[in-house]
Amino acid sequence: MGWNQNTVTDMLGISYPIFQAPMAGGITTPELISETSNSGGLGNLGAGYMMPEEIKSAIKEIRELTDKPFGVNLFVPNKEITFSEEKRSEALNHLSGYKAELMLEDDIQLTDKNYHTLYEQQLEVVLSTKVPICSFTFGIPDENVIKDLKKQGTIVIGTATNVKEALELEAAGVDMIVAQGSEAGGHRGTFHEEASGLIGSMALIPQIADAVKLPVIAAGGIMDARGIVAAFILGAKGVQLGTAFLPCRESGAHPIYKEALLNSTEDTTTLTKAFSGKLARGINNRFIKETENSTDSILPYPIQNDLTGAIRKQAAKLKNKEFMSLWAGQGLRLANRTSVKGLMGELTEETSQIFHSNH
Numbered sequence: 490m491g492w493n494q495n496t497v498t499d500m501l502g503i504s505y506p507i508f509q510a511p512m513a514g515g516i517t518t519p520e521l522i523s524e525t526s527n528s529g530g531l532g533n534l535g536a537g538y539m540m541p542e543e544i545k546s547a548i549k550e551i552r553e554l555t556d557k558p559f560g561v562n563l564f565v566p567n568k569e570i571t572f573s574e575e576k577r578s579e580a581l582n583h584l585s586g587y588k589a590e591l592m593l594e595d596d597i598q599l600t601d602k603n604y605h606t607l608y609e610q611q612l613e614v615v616l617s618t619k620v621p622i623c624s625f626t627f628g629i630p631d632e633n634v635i636k637d638l639k640k641q642g643t644i645v646i647g648t649a650t651n652v653k654e655a656l657e658l659e660a661a662g663v664d665m666i667v668a669q670g671s672e673a674g675g676h677r678g679t680f681h682e683e684a685s686g687l688i689g690s691m692a693l694i695p696q697i698a699d700a701v702k703l704p705v706i707a708a709g710g711i712m713d714a715r716g717i718v719a720a721f722i723l724g725a726k727g728v729q730l731g732t733a734f735l736p737c738r739e740s741g742a743h744p745i746y747k748e749a750l751l752n753s754t755e756d757t758t759t760l761t762k763a764f765s766g767k768l769a770r771g772i773n774n775r776f777i778k779e780t781e782n783s784t785d786s787i788l789p790y791p792i793q794n795d796l797t798g799a800i801r802k803q804a805a806k807l808k809n810k811e812f813m814s815l816w817a818g819q820g821l822r823l824a825n826r827t828s829v830k831g832l833m834g835e836l837t838e839e840t841s842q843i844f845h846s847n848h
């Protein structure tokens with residue numbers, strides 16, 4: 490059996506155990522997803538921030554572009570969010586300080602978005618459209634949710650950043666586990682104490698692979714065939730790449746963001762809560778530095794994310810990367826301007842070459 494035929498490819502009905510990571514925020518366009526799936530990998534829609542109708546129409550578009558399996562990714566909401574009035578006004582003060590510089594017309598304000606309702610509605614779409622694969626991050630979906638999805642044939646994937654989380658996901662009944670190392674770009678999937686989720690992929694993958702019976706998908710810092718082979722040797726049965734797909738032609742990342750990725754190095758990323766209130770890895774910039782310097786003015790996730798939305802949107806419009814969230818992993822120097830087909834071709838051919846030359 491070759492490296493590309495294993496339990497993961499069998500369970501998902503794909504040709505290569507390579508996932509294009511779900512990346513919320515408009516990056517995972519139907520083109521990015523369908524091209525990945527058409528190339529034999531698994532394209533994933535980052536639907537965490539999307540409205541139910543948007544998810545429905547994205548799924549429809551993906552299905553027009555591919556008849557291969559694809560996944561949808563959702564954020565398990567926090568149980569409860571609390572913060573003091575003092576913290577709230579500090580946060581609003583800090584962010585309002587950018588209003589003039591960024592020429593923002595409206596005041597920075599808290600919204601009354603209900604994230605639990607949104608999640609319920611998102612789940613309804615995933616169920617009614619019978620998506621083949623549904624992955625989750627930031628927590629463990631309820632037992633009933635997992636049961637309902639599995640009953641209709643959807644494969645359920647959870648995200649873990651340490652062994653404890655992986656064991657809990659396994660006990661809850663998911664089918665596969667994404668082991669997300671601290672090199673990873675974007676948010677940590679961590680749902681226990683924050684510091685417990687900062688394990689590098691080299692240490693994390695074998696420890697999770699040893700602890701659970703389920704197939705493990707390695708994520709974090711994998712950019713090319715060398716990373717894929719290393720992950721397999723460490724015990725993974727599949728890989729999930731985010732940063733490598735970001736500069737692809739089909740990705741919805743802003744041109745300024747793509748440019749920043751291609752001009753950055755392994756030492757330019759940092760872990761920050763400044764944009765969203767939840768720890769995430771991205772290219773350091775002025776907004777992160779200034780907000781981190783006044784740590785009392787960061788509200789919990791997803792409130793902080795809501796509050797900084799207008800700033801991020803306006804910064805993108807003004808092409809000002811100092812105020813955009815430039816999520817990226819530590820493998821930055823290995824990122825290339827390419828297409829999904831080009832990237833998938835390179836990853837699969839070179840991985841096969843390495844495996845064949847060693848057997």
Ligand SMILES: Cc1cc2nc3c(=O)[nH]c(=O)nc-3n(C[C@H](O)[C@H](O)[C@H](O)COP(=O)(O)O)c2cc1C
Nearest residue numbers: 510512513535626673674675709710731732816818
């Ligand atoms: C821009 C960006 C957005 C992301 N959004 C999500 C998301 O919505 N859901 C999720 O499970 N993971 C998300 N991630 C994390 C990826 O699933 C994956 O763990 C990570 O990209 C792997 O590390 P790498 O970037 O070094 O390849 C995101 C990553 C990036 C770079």
